[in-house]
Amino acid sequence: MARSASTRKTASSGRDGNRRTTVSSRSDGDGNHVHNEILLALPRAESEAVLPKLELVRLKLHQVLHEPGETLKSAYFCNSGMFSVLNVMPDGKSVEVGLIGKEGFSGTPLVAGFRTSHTRTVVQAEAVAFRVDADALRAALAKCPQLERQLNRYGQLLAVQVTQIAACNRLHEVNERLARWLLMTQDRVGSRDLPLTQEFLAQMLGTRRSSVTISAGTLQAAGLITYTRGKVTILDRRSLERAACDCYALLTRQVKEWQSQNA
Numbered sequence: 301m302a303r304s305a306s307t308r309k310t311a312s313s314g315r316d317g318n319r320r321t322t323v324s325s326r327s328d329g330d331g332n333h334v335h336n337e338i339l340l341a342l343p344r345a346e347s348e349a350v351l352p353k354l355e356l357v358r359l360k361l362h363q364v365l366h367e368p369g370e371t372l373k374s375a376y377f378c379n380s381g382m383f384s385v386l387n388v389m390p391d392g393k394s395v396e397v398g399l400i401g402k403e404g405f406s407g408t409p410l411v412a413g414f415r416t417s418h419t420r421t422v423v424q425a426e427a428v429a430f431r432v433d434a435d436a437l438r439a440a441l442a443k444c445p446q447l448e449r450q451l452n453r454y455g456q457l458l459a460v461q462v463t464q465i466a467a468c469n470r471l472h473e474v475n476e477r478l479a480r481w482l483l484m485t486q487d488r489v490g491s492r493d494l495p496l497t498q499e500f501l502a503q504m505l506g507t508r509r510s511s512v513t514i515s516a517g518t519l520q521a522a523g524l525i526t527y528t529r530g531k532v533t534i535l536d537r538r539s540l541e542r543a544a545c546d547c548y549a550l551l552t553r554q555v556k557e558w559q560s561q562n563a
């Protein structure tokens with residue numbers, strides 16, 4: 301069950317124009333529920349040490365959180381919605397290599413003591429996150445061994461995704477990749493309605509827009525999804541799983557296997 305956090309709301313707007321909310325405790329109140337699984341896994345003492353360092357931010361669709369080469373000023377515990385991790389080439393082309401939902405966190409290099417990002421993180425579906433300043437995170441990691449452990453474990457899970465998606469982008473057909481991507485997105489967003497444009501989907505899958513149109517049309521004709529301008533609705537998840545390449549099942553199995561290993 302999600303713990304809730306009572307809040308003290310600040311009067312000011314955030315750096316990015318979002319209303320900011322400072323989380324001062326996790327007791328019940330008029331506060332914001334913590335859905336992020338890393339935060340929920342913390343023992344009470346660590347949770348009480350970490351939550352006051354976080355501020356709740358509402359993030360807009362396509363908002364960039366981190367850019368390659370830039371200093372990581374903040375990290376984000378995703379609380380709802382989804383982030384995409386993109387590999388960006390010098391000519392500006394980019395492809396998605398990871399997806400982050402409420403199970404995850406953007407800013408893993410900070411956990412290893414690095415100060416810059418080598419990928420772009422962009423908000424994929426309107427999201428709410430708990431933001432923490434890099435210095436505050438470093439201070440928390442020094443005092444909170446379970447936080448450090450959870451973030452290290454998550455870093456490994458993200459690395460598994462990156463290696464699988466790299467293989468997927470090279471080896472599998474666009475319609476299989478699209479099905480895999482829709483399943484991963486639904487797992488994170490928690491809704492059968494996914495706000496997506498063809499252009500953005502093409503960028504995520506590293507393919508041409510026309511290929512996305514054809515693949516989405518194929519899935520729609522088979523009754524698996526409906527696709528209108530700017531929105532995909534998943535109608536038949538089981539069939540979508542069958543239409544996806546092996547990557548979705550492999551990733552799901554690996555995550556379950558590692559989550560069962562607590563040594």
Ligand SMILES: [Zn+2]
Nearest residue numbers: 468472545547
């Ligand atoms: Zn694949």
